[in-house]
Amino acid sequence: MAKLEVIDLHVEVTDEEKQTSKEILKGVDLTMNTGEIHAIMGPNGTGKSTLSETIMGRSAYHVTQGDILLNGESIVEMPVDERARKGLFLGMQYPAEIQGVTNAEFLRAAINARRPEDNQISVMDFLKELDKNLGILDMSESMTERYLNEGFSGGEKKRNEILQLMMIKPSFALLDEIDSGLDIDALQVVSKGVNSMRGDNFGSLIITHYQRLLNYIVPDVVHVMMGGRIVKTGDASLAKELEKEGYAGLRDEYDLDVALVDEN
């Protein structure tokens, strides 16, 4: 079993052009274990992506206070690739495109990166695993021979993120809006992929705006994030409640100083 802990996390982001810093996360606490699916919901611009990117280690985000522990070990100073090899995965809201590197080649490199030099995955095993996962995701084999994300449609990119997840098999997957831009069928397919990972050795933090995704991937815990903090935590029913009532009620209940889009 693995454990991911976020403790009193404060994060600043520096705007390179304007040379200014802004505090985005203002004390986030969150603990998750493998075997659990957590969902985070919250208004636009509240810091959900910032949280996931900070856990993964993107350099623009600076931890000014607090800590992130993976199995009790602080990862705040660790480079991105090392965090990944220790079991973290981030399904990105906007995956990069890389010309000249095929999907298949990339997947093998990623799998082998976490295996010792003398125990690299065999071509047969790789292809078997790839075929199985392509089947679950209803993806054609030709996608794997294309360059990584290059010219992929929005939906194809999302599927490709889940394919990577299934091939790499991390302990924790942070999934940032994997449902955005997906049609109804694709939403089911992607959910099927994530659900196929469920088990004692897998945990996921799912960022979404829509209750619908959580009908397919039923979370054990739902958090609401507002103004750079987690303001409420509950079970799956919390998401349904939010869908009905929006964020304004919560804000007033907790007396939060947060501007919501529909009030501007």
Add this chain to the structure above:
Amino acid sequence: MDLVKDQIETDELVNAAKLNGEPSWFVNMRLHAAKQMNDLKMPLVQRFDYRDWRYTADAKLQWETSSLLNEDMGQKSDSDISIVQVGQTTVQVKLPADLQQKGVILTDIFSAIKNYPDLVQKYLMTKAITAEDNRLASYHLAYLNSGIFLYIPENVVIKEPIEAKLVQDSTKTNPFISHVLIVAEAGSEVAFTQHLTTQGEKQNEANCMVEILAAQDSQVKFSSVDELGANTLAYLERRAYVERNATVDWAMGILNEGNTIGDFNANLIGDGAQTDAKVIAISSHSQRLGINTGVTNRGKHSVGNILQRGVILEKSELVFNGIGNIIHGASGAKAEQENRILMMSSEAHGNANPILLIDENDVLAGHAASVGQVDQQQLYYLMSRGIDCETAERLVIRGFLGAVLSAIPAKAVRQQLIGTIERKLENGQ
């Protein structure tokens, strides 16, 4: 210069040439070149200052047998048609009997000067390159000490690529001055691949030229992997003289470890002549690379394409000049070029310059150029999947070079280039 010293140098040159059994017409060419050398300018590489490079320091003709010959250092070629030279010595020539019967010649340059004087006299530094071009061309002719002659008679089509391996012997101090002369007669076809490497650590100069004379309707595909050593100061000049409806394609990987100037040009003399130049260059450490890749459109409806991709590592510098020269009268000519550079470090220097000299209205010419830093977003993405920074960089670089690599038709050349690129990147990171 004082006269006495001049005379001594001239005598030395004549004696060395005689020692090599050279005919007097060739010795005279050498002498003429040696005399005019210092009055000529160095080659122009725009936006690249190499004033303090000592290119002609070693002005001496000196013969020697390489001590590397006794060692088997993988200097053999597995190709059916091939030539291997180590230093000044030709260690292997393979030319199938049927091609010999058809009149194909593949031999070292000095044997050619002795055995085929008419052919060599007609083509060696007369059309594609002349000694008058610049100081380094004169120096080259005056002190030439190795090389290859390839002759393909009319309408002979050589299906298999010809492989040439040229090994610079830097176990001793002696410049490597090598000339590859390729004459493709009308309607002939040939693919020629050459690989330049260095053995030994001595500081030496390499002045390596390739001349291609493509008569009408001929097709020449030239590819090269340049992998000269860190202590070699290299001047690479390659020029093609392309007649009516002939094609000369270049695919070149400039992967030397030392300071290098590359000067490449296809002169599209005839109507409908074509060229396609693909160049990859990688600079690393504190290396400096200045590369001119040019096309001269003279013939009507001649077509030239230049595609260059460069990667700059560490504190190195790379300048790509794409030179498109369209001469008055070359109506219907086409000239396209794309020069792109990827900088892997903030201490690197890069320049990609399209230089267009167009003296004709009825043409189609286009260019694109860019110098950019490596995309941090891409690196982050790859690393977030557990791939370490160096491997991630190599993947991004491979992707960047992919546009040129995938356009190289010969798979063997592509593989060799990819292998050398990986090696160079590993050393450079």
